[in-house]
Amino acid sequence: MRANRLNNPVLSSSFKIRMRGWKTSLGIVFYLGIMVLIAYLYYITFLGTRSAYQMSVNSRQEIGAGIYTILAVLQFGLIVLITPAQTAGTISGEREKQTLDLLLSTSLSPMGIILGKLLSSMSYIVLLVLSSIPLFSMISFFGGITPGDIITLFTFYLVTAFAIGNIGIYYSTTFKKTVTATVMTYVTIFALGLISFILGLFMASNHYLKNLYPSGDYIPFVLYINPVIGLAQILESQLNGSVGSIIGMGSSRLRYFWIYNSIVMLAIALILFLLSVIKINPVFRLKSRRYKISQEA
Numbered sequence: 253m254r255a256n257r258l259n260n261p262v263l264s265s266s267f268k269i270r271m272r273g274w275k276t277s278l279g280i281v282f283y284l285g286i287m288v289l290i291a292y293l294y295y296i297t298f299l300g301t302r303s304a305y306q307m308s309v310n311s312r313q314e315i316g317a318g319i320y321t322i323l324a325v326l327q328f329g330l331i332v333l334i335t336p337a338q339t340a341g342t343i344s345g346e347r348e349k350q351t352l353d354l355l356l357s358t359s360l361s362p363m364g365i366i367l368g369k370l371l372s373s374m375s376y377i378v379l380l381v382l383s384s385i386p387l388f389s390m391i392s393f394f395g396g397i398t399p400g401d402i403i404t405l406f407t408f409y410l411v412t413a414f415a416i417g418n419i420g421i422y423y424s425t426t427f428k429k430t431v432t433a434t435v436m437t438y439v440t441i442f443a444l445g446l447i448s449f450i451l452g453l454f455m456a457s458n459h460y461l462k463n464l465y466p467s468g469d470y471i472p473f474v475l476y477i478n479p480v481i482g483l484a485q486i487l488e489s490q491l492n493g494s495v496g497s498i499i500g501m502g503s504s505r506l507r508y509f510w511i512y513n514s515i516v517m518l519a520i521a522l523i524l525f526l527l528s529v530i531k532i533n534p535v536f537r538l539k540s541r542r543y544k545i546s547q548e549a
Contacts, residue, residue: 260360260364260367260368260371261358261360261368262355262360262364262365262368262369262372263367263368263371263372265372266368266372266373266375276376276379279376279380280379280380280383283330283380283383283384284383284384284387287323287326287327287384287387288387290322290323290326291319291322291323291387291391294315294318294319294322295315295319298314298315298318312394312395313394313395313396315394316391316392316393316394316395316396316397317394317396317397317491319391319394320388320391320397320490320491321487321491323384323387323388323391324405324483324486324487325483327381327384327409328409328412328479328480328483330377330380330381331377331381331409331412331413331416332412332416332441332479334377335374335377335413335416335417335420336416336419336420336434336437336438336441337434338373338374338376338377338417338420339369339370339373339374339416339417339418339419339420339421339424339437340420340421340423340424340430340433340434340436340437341424341430341433341434342369342370342372342373342420342421342424343366343369343421343424343425343528343532344424344425344427344428344429344430344432344433345424345430347428348428348429348430352532356532356534362529362530362532362533362534363529365532366421366425366525366528366529366532369421370417370418370421370525373417373420373421374413374414374417377413378410378413381406381409381410381413382406385402385406388402388405388406389402396491397490401490404486404490404510405486405490407514408479408482408483408486408510408514411514411517411518412479412482412483412517414517414518414521415479415517415518415520415521416437416441417521418520418521418522418524418525418528419437419440419441419521419524420433420434420437421524421525421528422524422525422527422528422531423436423437423440424528425527425528425531425532426531444477444478445478445479445480448474448475448477448478449475449478449480449481451472451474452472452474452475452478452481455472455474456470456472459472471509475509475513476512476513476516477513477516477517477520478513479513479517481509481513482509482510482513482514483510485507485509485510485513486510489507
């Protein structure tokens with residue numbers, strides 16, 4: 253009985269279809285090839301600016317830090333750009349093909365359908381991210397990057413992908429057209445990133461203008477929903493940068509910012525997940541139709 257509950261037909265079917273062809277393997281090889289090429293170009297460019305007499309242990313660590321930063325930002329951009337396109341059409345696509353009612357008539361619960369659709373749509377992104385772990389591990393040979401740093405970075409990747417995926421799923425259950433759901437997902441992500449950053453800068457500057465001698469560090473609450481700041485904090489703490497000075501945050505609290513950022517994103521993702529389950533529930537849909545009919549009457 254327990255095994256049957258864990259077996260999700262939507263997820264199993266998606267895995268079989270996606271992994272059966274050669275496109276998935278080719279996509280992974282192509283993606284890793286691009287990342288290796290970018291790392292190699294940075295490496296030879298760095299060597300071209302330094303003579304053999306200038307190379308030292310610190311120079312090797314600088315090369316590793318540069319490659320690590322470029323690949324980390326590149327992979328984060330991949331998650332932000334591709335995840336909405338993968339998730340925003342999961343439910344609306346079923347509605348467009350007129351197969352959603354058939355799916356709801358099966359023994360799968362609404363939560364099982366949403367969970368299966370979410371995991372199946374995110375599987376390719378997660379596979380791409382995890383396949384790059386050996387490449388990131390090789391950077392540690394340059395020094396300065398530890399296995400713990402890589403685990404922290406990839407944990408944050410998965411949390412970000414899960415949060416963005418739930419935004420796409422929510423809009424997919426809200427709008428009937430996949431195009432509308434996709435556009436709204438990208439607009440929401442862009443708004444969360446840009447608007448929260450601008451508001452954070454304004455709130456931080458306003459706080460320090462009113463408190464010329466603050467007693468402690470100040471972190472604007474709107475920044476906790478911004479994964480870009482979380483990624484910047486991770487890179488700052490791992491590479492001893494100065495991200496905190498950009499947004500006016502002290503280093504003592506900034507050290508754990510990515511953890512709080514992840515908790516907030518997970519909380520928002522779980523709320524959107526539950527709302528998506530409610531929206532496709534046949535009982536909820538029936539009540540919505542009755543309400544619309546009563547309003548029109």
